[in-house]
Amino acid sequence: MHDESAETAERRAVGAPPQRIGRPRSTTADDAILAAARALLAEGGWAGLTMGDVATRAGVAKTTLYRRWHSKHDLAIAAVAEMLGTLRLPDRGPDLRADIEDVVRRFAALLGRPEMRTALMGLVADSTSDPALRRRIREEVVDPQKRLVVEGRARAEARGEITAPGDIDVDLIFDVIAGTVVQHVLVSAEPASDNWIQRFTTFVATALLPHPGQPAHPPA
Amino acid sequence: MHDESAETAERRAVGAPPQRIGRPRSTTADDAILAAARALLAEGGWAGLTMGDVATRAGVAKTTLYRRWHSKHDLAIAAVAEMLGTLRLPDRGPDLRADIEDVVRRFAALLGRPEMRTALMGLVADSTSDPALRRRIREEVVDPQKRLVVEGRARAEARGEITAPGDIDVDLIFDVIAGTVVQHVLVSAEPASDNWIQRFTTFVATALLPHPGQPAHPPA
Amino acid sequence: MHDESAETAERRAVGAPPQRIGRPRSTTADDAILAAARALLAEGGWAGLTMGDVATRAGVAKTTLYRRWHSKHDLAIAAVAEMLGTLRLPDRGPDLRADIEDVVRRFAALLGRPEMRTALMGLVADSTSDPALRRRIREEVVDPQKRLVVEGRARAEARGEITAPGDIDVDLIFDVIAGTVVQHVLVSAEPASDNWIQRFTTFVATALLPHPGQPAHPPA
Amino acid sequence: MHDESAETAERRAVGAPPQRIGRPRSTTADDAILAAARALLAEGGWAGLTMGDVATRAGVAKTTLYRRWHSKHDLAIAAVAEMLGTLRLPDRGPDLRADIEDVVRRFAALLGRPEMRTALMGLVADSTSDPALRRRIREEVVDPQKRLVVEGRARAEARGEITAPGDIDVDLIFDVIAGTVVQHVLVSAEPASDNWIQRFTTFVATALLPHPGQPAHPPA
DNA sequence: CAGTAACCGAGACGGTACGTCACGTCTTTCT
DNA sequence: AGAAAGACGTGACGTACCGTCTCGGTTACTG
Numbered sequence: 001m002h003d004e005s006a007e008t009a010e011r012r013a014v015g016a017p018p019q020r021i022g023r024p025r026s027t028t029a030d031d032a033i034l035a036a037a038r039a040l041l042a043e044g045g046w047a048g049l050t051m052g053d054v055a056t057r058a059g060v061a062k063t064t065l066y067r068r069w070h071s072k073h074d075l076a077i078a079a080v081a082e083m084l085g086t087l088r089l090p091d092r093g094p095d096l097r098a099d100i101e102d103v104v105r106r107f108a109a110l111l112g113r114p115e116m117r118t119a120l121m122g123l124v125a126d127s128t129s130d131p132a133l134r135r136r137i138r139e140e141v142v143d144p145q146k147r148l149v150v151e152g153r154a155r156a157e158a159r160g161e162i163t164a165p166g167d168i169d170v171d172l173i174f175d176v177i178a179g180t181v182v183q184h185v186l187v188s189a190e191p192a193s194d195n196w197i198q199r200f201t202t203f204v205a206t207a208l209l210p211h212p213g214q215p216a217h218p219p220a
Numbered sequence: 221m222h223d224e225s226a227e228t229a230e231r232r233a234v235g236a237p238p239q240r241i242g243r244p245r246s247t248t249a250d251d252a253i254l255a256a257a258r259a260l261l262a263e264g265g266w267a268g269l270t271m272g273d274v275a276t277r278a279g280v281a282k283t284t285l286y287r288r289w290h291s292k293h294d295l296a297i298a299a300v301a302e303m304l305g306t307l308r309l310p311d312r313g314p315d316l317r318a319d320i321e322d323v324v325r326r327f328a329a330l331l332g333r334p335e336m337r338t339a340l341m342g343l344v345a346d347s348t349s350d351p352a353l354r355r356r357i358r359e360e361v362v363d364p365q366k367r368l369v370v371e372g373r374a375r376a377e378a379r380g381e382i383t384a385p386g387d388i389d390v391d392l393i394f395d396v397i398a399g400t401v402v403q404h405v406l407v408s409a410e411p412a413s414d415n416w417i418q419r420f421t422t423f424v425a426t427a428l429l430p431h432p433g434q435p436a437h438p439p440a
Numbered sequence: 441m442h443d444e445s446a447e448t449a450e451r452r453a454v455g456a457p458p459q460r461i462g463r464p465r466s467t468t469a470d471d472a473i474l475a476a477a478r479a480l481l482a483e484g485g486w487a488g489l490t491m492g493d494v495a496t497r498a499g500v501a502k503t504t505l506y507r508r509w510h511s512k513h514d515l516a517i518a519a520v521a522e523m524l525g526t527l528r529l530p531d532r533g534p535d536l537r538a539d540i541e542d543v544v545r546r547f548a549a550l551l552g553r554p555e556m557r558t559a560l561m562g563l564v565a566d567s568t569s570d571p572a573l574r575r576r577i578r579e580e581v582v583d584p585q586k587r588l589v590v591e592g593r594a595r596a597e598a599r600g601e602i603t604a605p606g607d608i609d610v611d612l613i614f615d616v617i618a619g620t621v622v623q624h625v626l627v628s629a630e631p632a633s634d635n636w637i638q639r640f641t642t643f644v645a646t647a648l649l650p651h652p653g654q655p656a657h658p659p660a
Numbered sequence: 661m662h663d664e665s666a667e668t669a670e671r672r673a674v675g676a677p678p679q680r681i682g683r684p685r686s687t688t689a690d691d692a693i694l695a696a697a698r699a700l701l702a703e704g705g706w707a708g709l710t711m712g713d714v715a716t717r718a719g720v721a722k723t724t725l726y727r728r729w730h731s732k733h734d735l736a737i738a739a740v741a742e743m744l745g746t747l748r749l750p751d752r753g754p755d756l757r758a759d760i761e762d763v764v765r766r767f768a769a770l771l772g773r774p775e776m777r778t779a780l781m782g783l784v785a786d787s788t789s790d791p792a793l794r795r796r797i798r799e800e801v802v803d804p805q806k807r808l809v810v811e812g813r814a815r816a817e818a819r820g821e822i823t824a825p826g827d828i829d830v831d832l833i834f835d836v837i838a839g840t841v842v843q844h845v846l847v848s849a850e851p852a853s854d855n856w857i858q859r860f861t862t863f864v865a866t867a868l869l870p871h872p873g874q875p876a877h878p879p880a
Numbered sequence: 881c882a883g884t885a886a887c888c889g890a891g892a893c894g895g896t897a898c899g900t901c902a903c904g905t906c907t908t909t910c911t
Numbered sequence: 912a913g914a915a916a917g918a919c920g921t922g923a924c925g926t927a928c929c930g931t932c933t934c935g936g937t938t939a940c941t942g
Binding site for chain 4 (some may be wrong): 615
């Protein structure tokens with residue numbers, strides 16, 4: 001996302017000259033820009049995210065914007081990544097099912113925010129014919145979230161719910177959860193009700209822990 | 221998709237006068253336009269689908285194009301719907317697992333075509349901030365495919381694999397299959413290998429038919 | 441203006457078969473079309489004269505319209521010529537000055553009608569880069585009006601106001617009167633008030649009959 | 661014609677800061693655009709004046725063009741006004757007749773240029789149904805040329821050819837000269853030959869200075 | 881009285897220009 | 912050297928009108 005400023009932060013951290021020559025970049029601009037971008041995404045969708053409008057609303061020149069992010073895609077990735085970075089598992093969960101339910105609920109809530117779903121789908125759409133963009137999205141947006149599945153697996157193992165880590169296929173579980181929630185919320189366009197979350201959680205938990213005595217589905 | 225001509229086709233089906241007054245629309249233009257649209261989608265992605273280019277490549281005036289479809293969205297929906305309409309279950313499947321595997325494989329193959337994934341994601345992206353578009357996509361593109369799940373359930377019941385139709389939640393199963401395949405192929409950007417298809421099929425089948433004696437996952 | 445029908449009329453006049461084979465043209469359509477054309481010119485100016493709108497308002501198909509006039513220009517010429525054909529000198533005038541004043545007044549009144557000035561200027565504008573159109577306008581619209589000057593000269597000679605016809609240069613007088621009125625009404629955009637008509641008439645009459653004792657201009 | 665830049669020029673003239681912030685407008689673009697507009701008018705008439713073609717030929721983007729002039733009309737007015745601004749009376753004329761003859765000759769020469777007559781008539785035509793446009797044409801194109809008549813009258817008075825300024829009605833004389841030349845050159849479509857100029861000059865001079873001893877018309 | 885030729889309405893068709901908008905770059909002055 | 916301002920080239924948008932064409936159907940004269 002950021003290019004030079006990330007580089008700058010790194011240099012600063014290792015003790016290199018902390019200040020490049022010339023006027024330093026405004027520290028407040030970044031936040032103002034991202035906030036403006038999110039607001040415009042929420043209001044006008046992917047097409048409403050206009051570089052000119054972002055600059056105007058952030059009280060910043062277009063030049064400043066492009067100095068930090070090279071394109072609309074870069075800016076959108078930055079905005080999305082920041083929001084996704086806030087996803088967390090709860091501190092304590094009684095069992096795997098509760099952890100699954102929790103992550104489904106949190107992810108669905110995130111997709112309920114218009115700026116999130118708009119940016120995410122806009123990026124995915126453009127990435128279908130742009131391998132470089134697709135790679136960046138995967139690396140900076142998608143893959144970091146797999147930590148949730150990895151952590152859930154570790155907890156399940158610690159609790160003794162599963163015996164071998166191989167019993168849980170992280171990539172597959174992640175695709176099932178993320179894909180299904182996106183499909184339900186954005187394509188089927190139905191709200192992620194408590195009932196739906198219960199049904200989906202049961203579905204996933206049954207696939208992972210197929211205890212025979214458990215009912216397959218709760219009543220809808 | 222079509223507006224007036226769809227209405228016409230319907231009228232024709234019920235036996236009303238099949239020919240409206242005035243010069244009839246060119247019968248070849250529709251196919252040429254849809255073919256051109258698909259070609260451009262495959263070559264240039266969602267942004268490459270330009271009304272002017274579609275018209276040029278189809279050997280047709282832009283006005284002709286707009287006479288049939290009111291917008292780029294309408295055109296894309298028509299192109300997508302036509303491609304999706306070809307999805308079929310195989311004539312005979314030995315069991316539910318084979319039917320699941322088959323539909324996953326076919327859907328993944330369809331998403332492997334660039335014109336398909338490009339149009340589908342472009343539409344979904346734009347629909348995130350356009351409820352009317354979202355509704356049309358759901359009605360004309362998504363919902364018709366649920367027939368595959370309904371038919372699979374009917375077969376499973378006929379075979380005695382499930383005892384009550386309520387054991388299979390059509391909407392949920394559909395969202396799981398469609399969402400997961402899309403996420404895997406388009407977002408995670410990994411090919412739908414045979415191995416992956418097997419693992420995912422096992423996952424779904426286990427959730428639906430949680431026989432205790434069956435291993436949860438085949439070796440990756 | 442009309443092409444085939446003019447030819448038909450000619451044939452009829454010389455006694456040739458008065459009726460071509462096939463269905464004869466609707467006799468009411470011509471008037472309806474010209475009336476519609478004039479109405480649209482008056483309402484929307486030159487740009488408001490749309491072949492499609494003319495057809496719609498006349499309750500006629502565009503085909504019918506183009507069968508009679510080959511282009512928008514042809515149609516406008518027909519509409520203008522019909523209106524100009526109504527210009528007449530009064531039956532009796534006491535002297536040359538009165539005849540001049542009268543023709544100025546009538547021509548100014550005609551140019552006061554929006555459909556007239558709109559069509560006339562639209563045609564002249566397009567004719568500046570279209571010699572064929574310019575020739576047709578001159579022959580069918582402009583030159584026929586010179587009869588007014590010729591007739592005025594004949595009357596003046598009959599009255600003894602001038603001794604030789606060469607004293608009055610028909611083409612020049614026509615250009616002075618027509619051009620000045622157009623310039624005043626359409627370009628300078630001032631109304632052709634009685635006072636202005638008097639001043640202009642005096643100007644022309646003075647140039648033609650330069651009696652020394654007469655004041656050059658009445659008080660404005 | 662120009663909107664903001666005209667305002668800027670004015671500010672600059674009174675000594676205010678001559679440079680607004682931001683990138684200044686290209687100084688060469690204006691001339692290139694007006695030259696391209698004149699060339700296209702000369703080649704293709706009023707219909708040949710296409711905003712897209714002007715931009716292409718001027719080596720400029722269409723947006724640049726619309727940033728300076730809001731419409732085809734604005735652009736044409738600018739082009740015409742610039743050409744008309746070059747009209748001058750000769751430094752010294754022996755008498756009123758020579759001044760009249762000179763201005764007629766110069767104006768006829770100007771109308772002989774296709775870009776001039778095309779733009780002028782195109783504007784006048786469109787102005788017949790657009791009062792705002794008509795007003796702008798009068799103010800920016802027509803009225804400034806009345807200075808020629810005013811100056812000619814001042815000279816005639818200085819020479820003693822006329823005793824009172826009221827003997828020459830500026831507006832009327834202007835309409836007569838401008839209107840007649842336009843009518844002759846553009847509508848009657850005859851060249852402004854020396855002979856015609858002499859005859860018309862005599863006509864005007866006779867009306868203004870009706871000396872009895874002078875022959876009314878030279879031999880044609 | 882059937883043919884037939886030209887008419888009529890409706891409207892689709894290829895083409896061309898319109899004026900607007902967003903992108904991402906460039907060019908200026910100021911800090 | 913960063914920042915604000917805004918002009919710049921590019922290219923797509925969806926609309927409107929032109930003049931042509933292609934239908935089904937309607938008159939009249941003609942053989």
